[in-house]
Amino acid sequence: MNYVEKNRLQDVLLFKDMKDDEISEAITLLNVREGDFSKGEILLHAGDRVPDLGLILEGTVFIEKDDFLGNRTIVTSLGRHQFFGEVFASLPDTPALVNVRAGKDCKILYLRIRNLVEKEAGVSPIRTALLKNLLLISMRMNLRLTVRNFHTSEKTIRQRVLSYLNTVSIEAGETYFDIPYDRQAMADYLNVDRSALSKELGAMRQEGIIDFQKNHFRILKTPQEE
Numbered sequence: 001m002n003y004v005e006k007n008r009l010q011d012v013l014l015f016k017d018m019k020d021d022e023i024s025e026a027i028t029l030l031n032v033r034e035g036d037f038s039k040g041e042i043l044l045h046a047g048d049r050v051p052d053l054g055l056i057l058e059g060t061v062f063i064e065k066d067d068f069l070g071n072r073t074i075v076t077s078l079g080r081h082q083f084f085g086e087v088f089a090s091l092p093d094t095p096a097l098v099n100v101r102a103g104k105d106c107k108i109l110y111l112r113i114r115n116l117v118e119k120e121a122g123v124s125p126i127r128t129a130l131l132k133n134l135l136l137i138s139m140r141m142n143l144r145l146t147v148r149n150f151h152t153s154e155k156t157i158r159q160r161v162l163s164y165l166n167t168v169s170i171e172a173g174e175t176y177f178d179i180p181y182d183r184q185a186m187a188d189y190l191n192v193d194r195s196a197l198s199k200e201l202g203a204m205r206q207e208g209i210i211d212f213q214k215n216h217f218r219i220l221k222t223p224q225e226e
Contacts, residue, residue, distance in 0.1 A: 010023070014026075016136075022126055022129075031111075032109055034057075035107070036107050039104050042099060046098055047095050048095060049088075052111055053085050054100070055081070056080055057080070057107040058106055058107040059103070060077055060078065060103035060106065061077070062102075063076050063077075063100055075189075076189075084100050085100070086138055087141075090117070147167055152190060158200055161190065164179075165210065178215050183198055
């Protein structure tokens with residue numbers, strides 16, 4: 001397992017505060033395996049059973065929901081050292097309700113977190129630490145979903161764009177930042193029409209509110225000034 005052998009997991013939340021030998025013990029407990037995926041490839045389909053938690057080692061994935069008409073909504077994007085499938089991997093009888101798609105070429109580390117709740121796992125400091133960190137992972141995902149609801153609850157496209165860009169700016173600590181979406185994906189995330197989004201972005205740039213080049217954005221006016 002190259003990723004483990006190179007001791008590159010210390011910064012991953014699931015292994016927070018663990019030493020190298022403890023991470024190795026945790027890796028053995030979780031029956032890890034690696035997978036490589038190309039941009040656009042589906043890692044997980046809605047309706048699938050989810051045996052493993054996915055840890056993104058490289059690249060980006062989109063969590064998506066499709067309706068019966070084929071309309072796609074991007075629930076969130078996830079990048080390096082973030083996780084997906086933690087809820088469904090913990091509930092073996094519950095199928096996935098979303099798709100997971102590679103937004104860029106990506107490498108995934110799969111972890112059998114169900115092993116943590118089986119009786120055979122017993123009680124150990126490693127198991128306790130993993131369960132505590134898994135709770136933190138779930139809380140962070142809940143926060144991401146809540147934040148998206150803040151954006152999509154706004155009534156106009158402009159308000160949704162400003163809500164989203166302001167959040168990204170706060171997280172980045174800068175008024176100049178990159179977003180993980182192209183225009184179609186941004187429209188899917190904000191639940192708006194792509195053409196209408198592009199028109200509104202152009203209007204906001206003309207009015208001196210924002211500037212952008214592809215997925216590179218700069219906020220020129222704060223929401224208060226706007």
